[in-house]
Amino acid sequence: MAELETATFAGGCFWCTEAVFLPVRGVKSVRSGYIGGAKGNPTYREVCSGTTGHAEAVEIRFDPEVVSYDTLLDIFFATHDPTQLNRQGNDVGTQYRSAVFTHSEAQRQAAEAAIGRAEQVWDGAIVTEVAPADRFWPAEDYHQDYFANNPGQPYCRVVVAPKVAKARQSFAHLLES
DSSP: OOOOEEEEEEESOHHHHHHHHTTBTTEEEEEEEEESOSSSSOOHHHHHTTOSOOEEEEEEEEOTTTSOHHHHHHHHHHSSOTTSTTEETTEESGGGOEEEEESSHHHHHHHHHHHHHHHTTSSSOOOOEEEEOOOOEEOOGGGTTHHHHOTTSHHIIIIIHHHHHHHHHHTGGGBOO
16 A cells, blocks of 8 residues: 545535545545634634634545545546535535645646646536645544434435435446445
């Protein structure tokens, strides 16, 4: 196994994003949290207020010999709407923005190339922010593995489950068996 790398993506609600990436072969862990804001160690309530500047995001640890960063980017752009500014569906606010937080110059270049690929698929301009990763603050424990632990919760049934089903269908060849 190669040394694990980190990818950090914000694509709306972190419950959806986490659930999409957890079953991908080569992904070793996915942690929900907050990034891109000014306040240290923010709480969910503070981030939801829109006053901290943080985005709901996931930190993905992956084996680049099994799944490439480019593949993770392609999954990211296919499983949320990167043309919506500061929102995903009914989730509205800067905390739901589309962003790729990069950990190296190579990741920044890959993110820019992925935006170019996404522009060929999506109608409308891609508004995804590309920024250097700063401190990632893990979300409270009850947000981790949220969809797996709360499949009957109304938001999970109506929003997360269809997104996960679409991702599983589109990327079945990349999933753990």
